[in-house]
Amino acid sequence: MHEVKPAEALGFTFDGRALTARAGDTVAAALLANGVQACRQTPVSGADRGPYCMMGVCFDCLVVIDGVGNRQGCLVPLREGMRIETQAGRRHPDGAQS
Amino acid sequence: MTTSALSSEADIVVVGGGVVGGAMALGLARGGARVTVLDEGDVAFRASRGNFALVWVQSKGLGMPDYAMWSRRSAEQWHELADVLHEDTGIDVAHSQPGGFMLCLSETELEQRRQTMQRLHNQMSLSDFPYEILDHDETKRRLPDIGKDVVGSVYSPLDGHVNSLKLFRALRDASARRGVDYRPNCTVDSIASDAGGFRLKGAFGEITAGKVVLAAGLGNARLAPMVGLEAPVKPSKGQIIVTEKTDAFLHNPMVTIRQTDEGGIMIGDSQEDRGFDTVVRQPILSVMAERAVRMFPRLAGLNVVRSWSALRVMSPDGFPIYDQSLSHPGAFVVTCHSGVTLAANHVLTLAPAILSGGLPDTLDAFSARRFHVPAHA
Numbered sequence: 001m002h003e004v005k006p007a008e009a010l011g012f013t014f015d016g017r018a019l020t021a022r023a024g025d026t027v028a029a030a031l032l033a034n035g036v037q038a039c040r041q042t043p044v045s046g047a048d049r050g051p052y053c054m055m056g057v058c059f060d061c062l063v064v065i066d067g068v069g070n071r072q073g074c075l076v077p078l079r080e081g082m083r084i085e086t087q088a089g090r091r092h093p094d095g096a097q098s
Numbered sequence: 099m100t101t102s103a104l105s106s107e108a109d110i111v112v113v114g115g116g117v118v119g120g121a122m123a124l125g126l127a128r129g130g131a132r133v134t135v136l137d138e139g140d141v142a143f144r145a146s147r148g149n150f151a152l153v154w155v156q157s158k159g160l161g162m163p164d165y166a167m168w169s170r171r172s173a174e175q176w177h178e179l180a181d182v183l184h185e186d187t188g189i190d191v192a193h194s195q196p197g198g199f200m201l202c203l204s205e206t207e208l209e210q211r212r213q214t215m216q217r218l219h220n221q222m223s224l225s226d227f228p229y230e231i232l233d234h235d236e237t238k239r240r241l242p243d244i245g246k247d248v249v250g251s252v253y254s255p256l257d258g259h260v261n262s263l264k265l266f267r268a269l270r271d272a273s274a275r276r277g278v279d280y281r282p283n284c285t286v287d288s289i290a291s292d293a294g295g296f297r298l299k300g301a302f303g304e305i306t307a308g309k310v311v312l313a314a315g316l317g318n319a320r321l322a323p324m325v326g327l328e329a330p331v332k333p334s335k336g337q338i339i340v341t342e343k344t345d346a347f348l349h350n351p352m353v354t355i356r357q358t359d360e361g362g363i364m365i366g367d368s369q370e371d372r373g374f375d376t377v378v379r380q381p382i383l384s385v386m387a388e389r390a391v392r393m394f395p396r397l398a399g400l401n402v403v404r405s406w407s408a409l410r411v412m413s414p415d416g417f418p419i420y421d422q423s424l425s426h427p428g429a430f431v432v433t434c435h436s437g438v439t440l441a442a443n444h445v446l447t448l449a450p451a452i453l454s455g456g457l458p459d460t461l462d463a464f465s466a467r468r469f470h471v472p473a474h475a
Contacts, residue, residue: 090343
């Protein structure tokens with residue numbers, strides 16, 4: 001049988017918890033692999049949402065990555081040391097130069 | 099399976115199921131009429147799905163004071179429409195009227211605006227329209243997030259906005275609850291007089307009605323002549339950019355930028371004369387985005403989630419057309435490019451007038467007969 005080289009493990013945090021996932025995973029895949037079902041609350045009703053379509057369409061996997069809100073987790077490759085947080089409601093309109 | 103021929107009778111058939119047709123249908127049904135709406139399929143251009151959702155007064159009516167008064171009246175009645183929709187459907191259409199700004203990015207722009215507002219208000223009957231011309235400092239006091247490039251603004255307390263998708267849904271829902279028979283995918287091919295009423299035919303079959311209201315947007319140009327009316331409307335392309343949702347920081351609508359009740363920022367108000375082309379094109383979007391960021395620099399940090407274009411329904415002079423046919427009494431045409439602003443008038447004033455038999459004298463100015471006057475008379 002063909003030998004599959006085990007993927008490198010990357011360390012990251014989700015809401016402060018230390019987790020690991022495989023290099024090559026997206027942020028959303030890494031969260032699902034760690035059993036995270038909900039990574040945001042909707043701005044309108046506050047209901048929990050988690051990764052769904054995994055292809056950039058549904059916007060249900062929005063998270064805060066290294067302080068930047070509303071990132072689509074399924075479109076962002078996981079990197080070592082990423083600080084991922086729940087996107088609670090609307091993104092704060094910060095981070096823009098004035 | 100047998101299908102009955104799609105032939106039935108209604109008191110009134112409304113052709114067109116967008117915001118204008120939906121408002122007319124609801125107003126007519128509220129007056130007790132049996133209403134059928136014949137809506138085209140998704141081949142239609144659907145201006146109602148693409149609009150910017152302003153309930154806007156301040157810049158409207160140069161060259162036609164009646165339009166300024168009509169827009170103002172609708173803005174004033176919009177609270178009542180929002181209440182009606184909420185009572186009927188439980189849907190809050192997020193109508194608010196906090197006053198609106200038109201931001202200017204150069205002294206030339208501001209001066210042009212100032213002159214336009216003066217000409218507008220020099221028209222008889224419009225002298226009491228409230229508006230203010232604000233310099234940079236006063237604009238910044240009221241809108242702390244503006245950028246340094248904003249040299250000033252025009253403000254009017256009459257302006258507001260709404261969630262137009264919720265409006266669209268509420269009109270449909272309220273109409274359904276009042277028995278309106280909504281039929282999608284029913285393109286009307288012909289309309290003919292029939293025993294004191296009208297017979298409308300298409301691939302869907304046929305339907306007869308005592309009255310017919312043409313609210314088919316760009317389709318009115320084809321339909322109106324069938325009943326002795328005219329609606330020489332043409333498409334005017336508009337493009338819109340929408341950002342991700344953010345915390346509320348824009349509490350007033352601008353002509354070109356607004357924040358929805360759910361948090362997204364809409365950037366719009368482009369106008370292009372490109373026939374029926376609805377392709378979204380980057381050059382215009384770039385200009386819109388660049389101007390928006392100069393107005394509110396913090397927008398530069400937001401992600402765009404989608405953009406789209408839609409076609410306004412534009413008459414030769416830009417004003418609505420309301421008419422009853424002289425040769426085919428009972429046939430009406432209703433066409434405008436501000437179906438959201440004018441929705442309150444359409445539900446609460448125009449529909450009752452049509453039910454009672456004719457248009458009020460106050461709408462004489464909106465007859466298409468105005469296009470017959472020679473330009474140099």
